[in-house]
Amino acid sequence: MEKILVIVPTYNERENIGKVLDILFDLNIPGLDVLVIDDNSPDHTADIVKAYQKKNPHVFLIERAGKLGLGTAYIQGFKFALERDYEYIFEMDADLSHDPREIPNFLEAVKDADLVIGSRYLRGVNVINWPLRRLALSVMANKYTKYITGLPLEDSTSGFKCFRRRVLEAVPLDQVKSNGYSFQIEMNFKAWKRGFRIKEIQIIFYDRTVGKSKMSKKIMFEAALMVWKLKILSLFGKY
Ligand SMILES: Nc1nc2c(ncn2[C@@H]2O[C@H](COP(=O)(O)OP(=O)(O)O)[C@@H](O)[C@H]2O)c(=O)[nH]1
Ligand SMILES: [Mg+2]
Secondary structure: OOEEEEEEEEOOOHHHHHHHHHHHHHOOOOOEEEEEEEOOOOOOHHHHHHHHHHHOOOEEEEEOOOOOOHHHHHHHHHHHHHHOOEEEEEEOOOOOOOOHHHHHHHHHHHHHOOEEEEEOOOOOOOEEOOOHHHHHHHHHHHHHHHHHHOOOOOOOOOOOEEEEHHHHHHOOHHHOOOOOOHHHHHHHHHHHHOOOOEEEEEOOEEOOOOOOOOOOHHHHHHHHHHHHHHHHHHHOOOO
């Protein structure tokens, strides 16, 4: 049986994480473990996870000292997966924007792919309840990324995805520099440049109903610059 790890980064997700874990384990997928990476959330998200661990041995928790960003959280999660025998490694948000019930669809799609991305923009726009400004920003960021880098994806900033182990083994994880959402673009770009098969499947993205988004101007600017950096470095054969 091939093992599956779902990595869920959390920062102040106390009201969401229990529900996410419940839905995940109700799916009864054989070989599925969950790794929560919490950045010392002031709302004590980690306590909810620790209580959960008492009744479920398939939940792991890494606690970091402070808010160190999404990118480094995932890199740490990827290393955790590579040190163990996981074949399929998922990224998923903790705020129920990503429906865990989609996981079987990813597992089906990854049979003939190396990286499956849950896309909000594959056929039209499948985003529920985002303010127009936020939606426009996301759509524009994706068009911009596609145009500058040539990355053939409709949703390169999606945070709901499934990697085959070999992708994470091939990409030099210590050279991944992004910390905000451009982390998604950087990983996709590096997988694509190495010739891995990337497939998008349609998902619906629901805006969080509780808790706060961590989106910031800093994260936006990092992404806008990262796209150029990836493009320029790749012109010199560095990716
Ligand atoms: N560990 C960790 N998780 C984070 C950090 N920033 C965001 N997250 C988590 O990453 C996911 C996506 O963040 P969110 O704020 O919902 O982004 P949005 O959906 O784009 O507005 C959520 O599960 C957050 O709790 C961080 O610095 N560290
Ligand atoms: Mg969110």
